[in-house]
Amino acid sequence: MAARSMATATVVADTSTEVTEMAVVRKNVLKDTAACQAFISGVKLLKAEDSTFSTTDFGIAGPPAKVRTYDLFVIWHILAMRTAVPPGGDPDIRNAAHLGPIFLPWHRMMLSLMEANLQRVLGDPAFGLPYWDWTDDTGHGDPTDSDLWKPSRMGGSGPAPFGGTVTDGPFAFDEADPGTFRVRITANSTLNMIRTSRGLRRALGVDVSTVPSKADVDALFDVRSPSGDPALATYDFEPWDGSSIGFRNRLEGFIPFGLHNLVHVFVGRDMGLASSPNDPVFYLHHCNVDRIWERWMDHNGRNYLPDQSAPAILRGHRLKDPIVSPLGSAATPETVLDPTSLYTYDQLS
Amino acid sequence: MDPRRLADVATPGKLGDYLSSLPKLPATHHAGPATTVRTTVHDGHRIVVSTRYEITVDGLPIGAHLGVHPNGQVHCHALPAYQFLSALAAVRALIDNYPEEFPADLAGPGGGGHGGGHDGGQVHGDGHGGGRHEHGGD
Numbered sequence: 332m333a334a335r336s337m338a339t340a341t342v343v344a345d346t347s348t349e350v351t352e353m354a355v356v357r358k359n360v361l362k363d364t365a366a367c368q369a370f371i372s373g374v375k376l377l378k379a380e381d382s383t384f385s386t387t388d389f390g391i392a393g394p395p396a397k398v399r400t401y402d403l404f405v406i407w408h409i410l411a412m413r414t415a416v417p418p419g420g421d422p423d424i425r426n427a428a429h430l431g432p433i434f435l436p437w438h439r440m441m442l443s444l445m446e447a448n449l450q451r452v453l454g455d456p457a458f459g460l461p462y463w464d465w466t467d468d469t470g471h472g473d474p475t476d477s478d479l480w481k482p483s484r485m486g487g488s489g490p491a492p493f494g495g496t497v498t499d500g501p502f503a504f505d506e507a508d509p510g511t512f513r514v515r516i517t518a519n520s521t522l523n524m525i526r527t528s529r530g531l532r533r534a535l536g537v538d539v540s541t542v543p544s545k546a547d548v549d550a551l552f553d554v555r556s557p558s559g560d561p562a563l564a565t566y567d568f569e570p571w572d573g574s575s576i577g578f579r580n581r582l583e584g585f586i587p588f589g590l591h592n593l594v595h596v597f598v599g600r601d602m603g604l605a606s607s608p609n610d611p612v613f614y615l616h617h618c619n620v621d622r623i624w625e626r627w628m629d630h631n632g633r634n635y636l637p638d639q640s641a642p643a644i645l646r647g648h649r650l651k652d653p654i655v656s657p658l659g660s661a662a663t664p665e666t667v668l669d670p671t672s673l674y675t676y677d678q679l680s
Numbered sequence: 681m682d683p684r685r686l687a688d689v690a691t692p693g694k695l696g697d698y699l700s701s702l703p704k705l706p707a708t709h710h711a712g713p714a715t716t717v718r719t720t721v722h723d724g725h726r727i728v729v730s731t732r733y734e735i736t737v738d739g740l741p742i743g744a745h746l747g748v749h750p751n752g753q754v755h756c757h758a759l760p761a762y763q764f765l766s767a768l769a770a771v772r773a774l775i776d777n778y779p780e781e782f783p784a785d786l787a788g789p790g791g792g793g794h795g796g797g798h799d800g801g802q803v804h805g806d807g808h809g810g811g812r813h814e815h816g817g818d
Contacts, residue, residue: 382692388700392707400692406699412760413705423747423757443681447690493776520744520758520778523707527780538762538773574750586751588763595761603759603777657689657698666681673681 355459355674360615361478366461371501373449374611377401378512380452391524402516404445405608409518411437411655412605417644425572427655432567432637433648434583435624436664438617440656443673445614459674462622463615465542465594475536485612494534494600502611504530517606531610534599542597543590548623551581552630566636571645578627582620591620626679633668714745733767738786746770
């Protein structure tokens with residue numbers, strides 16, 4: 332059954348899984364204290380759990396070291412980000428998880444697997460990943476003062492004025508504590524995976540001072556010309572990258588800079604790197620991004636582009652292409668468009 | 681998505697097996713600056729803009745690659761969510777976010793540990809550190 336010991340001891344993965352037949356409900360982390368606390372407990376358990384794999388299994392240089400289950404997700408994100416689409420291309424133009432149509436399906440799949448692991452270690456098949464509706468943090472003071480960053484929730488920033496190692500809350504670093512929340516795998520500036528052993532770093536509000544507002548999100552649903560953008564009623568457009576018009580790229584935040592990307596930069600440091608899942612806030616943030624995608628499909632239908640008529644150089648981003656995931660061909664954008672067998676949101680807007 | 685199938689592949693064993701079976705990506709040892717080539721046609725004239733940044737910090741070349749998006753903004757794969765208005769801003773952000781790669785003992789007077797020289801302005805936003813936006817990324 333599920334491991335319930337806290338992060339002070341390493342536990343070995345118990346893969347027995349209890350599966351609920353009911354879809355779970357994902358709730359607002361700032362309004363549901365129980366969901367927030369369960370998330371924190373689950374993250375700590377996964378951070379302590381020995382996946383039984385070693386760093387050498389993933390080609391990480393240096394002496395072998397245990398890989399915790401939580402850190403498998405960090406590895407997955409880095410590998411996807413380094414995988415260019417098309418092969419041999421530039422992963423900074425389009426990769427297997429970002430800068431293209433697959434951005435939303437890939438992260439939906441990743442979050443679902445994380446949610447399943449949290450359910451397992453919590454022994455609670457009804458646990459739903461909570462979301463951080465960052466728009467709640469705008470319009471009334473400094474977003475860095477949000478309740479999310481209080482010690483009882485995610486903890487705060489690194490030291491002022493430029494950020495650094497988190498010093499309070501459940502993910503604070505204490506070198507003397509063997510159970511402390513520790514970043515163990517990251518990527519260097521050339522995106523090679525490397526081992527490390529340090530605390531989680533944040534720089535809340537340092538590189539940008541705000542998060543997206545409700546108006547920024549509502550603008551995604553204003554498709555009337557001339558006030559709105561009719562292209563937002565369409566999921567994505569050629570050239571299917573960071574320069575595209577349409578919903579996906581607006582939400583991903585490249586044109587214009589904002590929304591998803593803005594939040595990564597607002598939190599800063601570990602959240603700004605290819606290894607951004609090192610910060611548990613990654614999951615709360617992407618859960619909200621996924622919620623906005625659900626809202627969009629509620630308005631526009633469960634539509635996705637491109638379909639299989641798109642050129643093969645887009646393999647990995649088309650409707651029926653396998654997502655880079657352990658589900659293989661069973662997980663494609665088409666098969667993840669409707670998540671309601673797994674989860675729903677308590678509120679879409 | 682089938683919940684049982686999902687729960688099955690979500691186990692650490694299955695996920696780890698999958699990730700370890702992926703082709704090992706070669707270690708990137710960027711040899712020299714990258715070149716970004718942007719092309720367009722204007723009024724029938726074909727335009728080609730090649731951009732290559734040669735960057736050193738404390739006299740040493742940096743490993744991270746910088747490129748230019750079609751809209752002229754500078755990007756860096758090591759900071760995937762950022763967009764920069766200049767290469768200088770991008771390099772400042774690299775120094776802030778990869779402190780182990782830019783040791784303080786190589787910094788000059790007033791530098792290191794953010795003791796000086798930090799003026800923000802690295803992103804298309806409103807950095808608290810002064811918000812200086814530099815143009816000329818392309």
